[in-house]
Amino acid sequence: MERGLGRTSLVAMHTGDGWDPGKLLMLATRxxxxxxxxxxxxxxxxxxxxxxxxxxx
Structure with missing residues (x-):
């Protein structure tokens, strides 16, 4: 899950592979x-x- 700059809202979902991991991503279960x-x-x-x-x- 990609968080917004405020780190409280979610702005996008990603698969977790092939995307540039950054500080605004957090792991999520299926x-x-x-x-x-x-x-x-x-x-x-x-x-x-x-x-x-x-x-x-």
Missing amino acids: EQARDAIRQQVPACSKCRPDARLGLLE
């Missing part, structure tokens, strides 16, 4: 990632965690 995407946290358009989690319609 269930946490699914919940975040379902609650409108945007999925990264490059690594597509929504596809890997089977959330695409």
Whole structure:
């Protein structure tokens, strides 16, 4: 999960591989990632965690 600059809000979901890890990323379980995407946290358009989690319609 990628946090915003204030470190309190989530700004994007990533798969965790192939993306530039930085200080604003935090680990999430598969269930946490699914919940975040379902609650409108945007999925990264490059690594597509929504596809890997089977959330695409």
